[in-house]
Each structure stands twice: as structure tokens, then as C-alpha cells.
Amino acid sequence: MIIVYTPTGGEPQEYDARSLRVSEVSIAQRTAGMKWGEIEQGLDSDDPEAMRVIVWVIKKRAEPTLRYGDFDPLITEMTTRMSRQEVTDYVDNAFALAETDPDVTTDHVVGVLQRIIAVAVDPEHAEQLIAEKAAGPKESTAEDAPEQQPPPEESSPSSTTPTSTSSEATGSGSSPTSSTSHPELSTT
Incomplete structure (x- = not known):
């Protein structure tokens, strides 16, 4: 406060x-x-x-x-x-209630939240935040969507063991390591 x-x-x-x-x-x-x-x-x-x-x-x-x-x-x-953070928390909580309670509409939440604009230390921030939340999540367009990268040909399961930070090669001298071996080509 x-x-x-x-x-x-x-x-x-x-x-x-x-x-x-x-x-x-x-x-x-x-x-x-x-x-x-x-x-x-x-x-x-x-x-x-x-x-x-x-x-x-x-x-x-x-x-x-x-x-x-x-x-x-x-x-x-x-x-x-109300500080900017208090306004943000209050607005977020109000809209979260509207998402979980079918009796509470977005219009109702916006109406109730108009009261906090007058008691916000930064009324413009409060007004903008309420408008953004009332508009809902921005729908992505083809221009907004990130470029899809092709999936890797081989995916390795993630490991829970830490990786070595040493720059030295691990394993025996006769066995190839992941840094020195090349992927085998398929003949099919």
C-alpha cells in the first residue's frame, strides 16, 4: 500500500x-x-x-x-x-475467479474492477491492465507464430545424470565418444 x-x-x-x-x-x-x-x-x-x-x-x-x-x-x-503490483495481483485474481466460476462474467469483473482505478497509484496502468485482461489472450496469427523447426531425426531420451564439464575425452582410447564418432548412415 x-x-x-x-x-x-x-x-x-x-x-x-x-x-x-x-x-x-x-x-x-x-x-x-x-x-x-x-x-x-x-x-x-x-x-x-x-x-x-x-x-x-x-x-x-x-x-x-x-x-x-x-x-x-x-x-x-x-x-x-494501491501499488502497481497490488493492482496487478488484484486484477489477476479477479479474472482467475471469472474463469473458475460460471456465474461471474468478464463484464461483471470489469465493472467491479473499475473501482480500483480510482485508488491506484498509477490509474493508467490499472485501466490498461483491466482492458488487456478483459480482451482475453491474444490470438496468434500466422505472422505471430514462431517458425516450426523440423523435428530432429533421432532423439535421445533425456538423462538425469549430470554431464561432464571436462574438456577431456571420456571412455577408453579404443572406443569412440560422442564427440569423436560420426553417426552411422543407414543403408535402407
């Missing part, structure tokens, strides 16, 4: 809650008086205290003396957004 903090008259700043270290999570929990799970749930619902503590902890990396009481943004200056 990305917290977008836009101080009045300033530029938006993005803070990724997933970038916290365990020690920082401990500080956030103690400071906010919330367990990590509660903080995460708070981010899902734009809880001001959850957003504030995460931004404060991350800001402390650059400003170690920043006190929690000194970081008191306006309620309208912070909101949460």
Missing part, C-alpha cells in the same frame, strides 16, 4: 508501507498503540493514525530527530493508493 502525502502547497510524496523494516514496524506499533495487522487494516480504510505513523517512520530515515508530535499533517493531506 502506498501512502500519498501532499503537504499544503507542496508536491505529492509517496511512502511505500512495504518498505518498512521489522525494527521500524516495532516503532510504528509502539508509537501508534496498534498491532501491525491493525495498521495494515487502517491503511485499507485510510485511517489517519495508520497513515501518519507509517509516513513518520519512513520520514525519520532522512530526519532522525523528527518527533511524532511534530509530524501532524492535515487530514486531507494523506490518502492511500
Whole structure:
């Protein structure tokens, strides 16, 4: 989850809650008086205290003396957004459900997913991803198909034993090796 903090008259700043270290999570929990799970749930619902503590902890990396009481943004200056990866995961899961549940149509999934465009940190990415998934897999044409290679004349079964990395010939001097023997020609 990305917290977008836009101080009045300033530029938006993005803070990724997933970038916290365990020690920082401990500080956030103690400071906010919330367990990590509660903080995460708070981010899902734009809880001001959850957003504030995460931004404060991350800001402390650059400003170690920043006190929690000194970081008191306006309620309208912070909101949460879904990262590109979260959007991708959410969209993939929604379309996977449509493939397995005959009661869920692609149109229904697209309708539900329109809501995440507004909460995505990159709305264009979300919109494009939804459109691509709704269109389904690209049908290959003759131009898109890879050239078919003729099958090899003889195929050897794959072996589970490792191959030698030595450049020396193996086997006895009187028996040919695969690197020195030539394939026998058939007379039929």
C-alpha cells in the first residue's frame, strides 16, 4: 500500500508501507498503540493514525530527530493508493475467479474492477491492465507464430545424470565418444 502525502502547497510524496523494516514496524506499533495487522487494516480504510505513523517512520530515515508530535499533517493531506503490483495481483485474481466460476462474467469483473482505478497509484496502468485482461489472450496469427523447426531425426531420451564439464575425452582410447564418432548412415 502506498501512502500519498501532499503537504499544503507542496508536491505529492509517496511512502511505500512495504518498505518498512521489522525494527521500524516495532516503532510504528509502539508509537501508534496498534498491532501491525491493525495498521495494515487502517491503511485499507485510510485511517489517519495508520497513515501518519507509517509516513513518520519512513520520514525519520532522512530526519532522525523528527518527533511524532511534530509530524501532524492535515487530514486531507494523506490518502492511500494501491501499488502497481497490488493492482496487478488484484486484477489477476479477479479474472482467475471469472474463469473458475460460471456465474461471474468478464463484464461483471470489469465493472467491479473499475473501482480500483480510482485508488491506484498509477490509474493508467490499472485501466490498461483491466482492458488487456478483459480482451482475453491474444490470438496468434500466422505472422505471430514462431517458425516450426523440423523435428530432429533421432532423439535421445533425456538423462538425469549430470554431464561432464571436462574438456577431456571420456571412455577408453579404443572406443569412440560422442564427440569423436560420426553417426552411422543407414543403408535402407
